[in-house]
Amino acid sequence: MAVNHTDLFPPSAMQAIDAAAIANGLCGRGLMERAGAAVAAAALRHWPEMKRALVLCGPGNNGGDGHVAARHLSAAGVKVERFGLAAKAGSDAAWALGRFPGAVADLALCRPEAGDLVIDALFGAGLDRALEGDVAVLIERVNAAAVPVLAVDLPSGVSGRTGRPTGPCFTAERTVTFAAQKPGHVLLPGRALCGAVEVADIGFPARMLTAPAPVSINHPALYLPHLRGPDAAAHKYSRGHLVVFSGPLISGGAARMAAEAGLKAGAGLVSLATPPAAVMAQAAHVTAVMQRSIDGLETLEGWLDDRRLAAFILGPGFGADATSAARARAYAAAVASAGRRLVLDADGLSAFTGHGETLHAIGAAIPLVLTPHEGEFRRLFAPLAEDKTLSKIERAQAAAARGAAIVVYKGADTVIAAPDGRAAVNVDAPAWLATAGSGDVLAGLIGALLVQGMPAFEAACAGVAMHAAAARRHGPGLTAEDLIAAVRPLPLTAA
Ligand SMILES: NC(=O)C1=CN([C@@H]2O[C@H](COP(=O)(O)OP(=O)(O)OC[C@H]3O[C@@H](n4cnc5c(N)ncnc54)[C@H](OP(=O)(O)O)[C@@H]3O)[C@@H](O)[C@H]2O)[C@H](O)CC1
């Protein structure tokens, strides 16, 4: 019996596991029995003083879990009232209703009051369209009554694949799901609509809970095995030299923050590649970070003969006008020709709007990491961004394939995706991480991990995790400077 705490299973994958388990002799009703018992246990644990449990039961197996939960709650002495839709004849849900045969009232009669707990067992993994009619009206009524909702598997109306509502949906205080989380539990707005998520063990053997696709929560086992600690003979060059391209005089701070974050994250050396007019301004600020005056492509190409320059960050404060964009493309191409690693962020991403083929060629040549926020993603991958059928994970995977690059699709639910389909969703970034300059710091962290030899997908996952950890360490009121100060190198083994 097991729970998979890290991989994400789309509802279709979970249904396939369910079917395979039953075909292999596991009892479907046993799964439902344990699912319903886990829901009842969560209700008793978190709402021990509830006056009534209003259990809303749908026509499928989600409703079946609701009937089982209702039976257990009633046996525990809770006043239970059931409302719902007829269970499909011959289904496990009909069996569950048969084991607790009392009245199931029409949904239109459900009137939640203060002190009630609503258990939402209307629709779970089987939801495939917008909820309408009596169900939609009831959802509005429950949400307006501000009574707590405990969702079974998922709040009804939320897609387990995308995390987006298909129409009206419940806002749950807690959700009990089974065996593993679905993308809808971690992608926004699903994560917020689910409330606190509990994953219950309902009896699948561990060997059956292997994800069909390498999609998971961002967790240390993804990247820590790829971290090489400095050996006793380490010197600054063996720990990697990171270069950050600086923008003009007026916007040099962004590159500086990326550079300082890179040093804190363990790069041996960090240099700013600065246009001559901005050198003095940068010199007035930096100490451990070094500088190189780069007045154009030729100077850069000459400097690239130094093989110790391991990775480059291009974009923070670089300049968004046409001349700067052309320069950004030329510099990125030079870094690619020299076979170095590259992080494209901010203006470095916007420079490739309408230049998708060039971007793909760079990604095909070198390890390339793109770090777009929503607006940059829209500019760079316009048709993908608008495709409402895709989840954020699917959009990031498609963008990674298109750019031949690791894509860090930023947000409160940052998704890191690779062209080969690997993807990870970061779930522990605090809200206060959304502050000016935060993205520049993230680029610096990823760059620092790249120069230390981490492969690009793992470096991106680790950078995103370090970024969130630094923000949690500092707490609210964070500025990008505070964030840099709160960065700590990765531990060499999982905590
Ligand atoms: N392995 C597990 O994790 C287990 C999960 N369990 C529970 O089972 C549900 C999934 O059950 P399923 O029967 O597949 O699906 P639902 O109960 O979510 O939906 C049932 C049917 O509802 C209809 N439907 C779908 N969307 C709508 C809508 N918007 N409006 C109206 N009706 C809708 C649809 O049937 P149609 O014939 O009408 O198309 C669905 O088939 C899972 O979430 C868990 O709670 C097991 O109990 C244990 C194993």
Ligand SMILES: [K+]
């Ligand atoms: K539900």
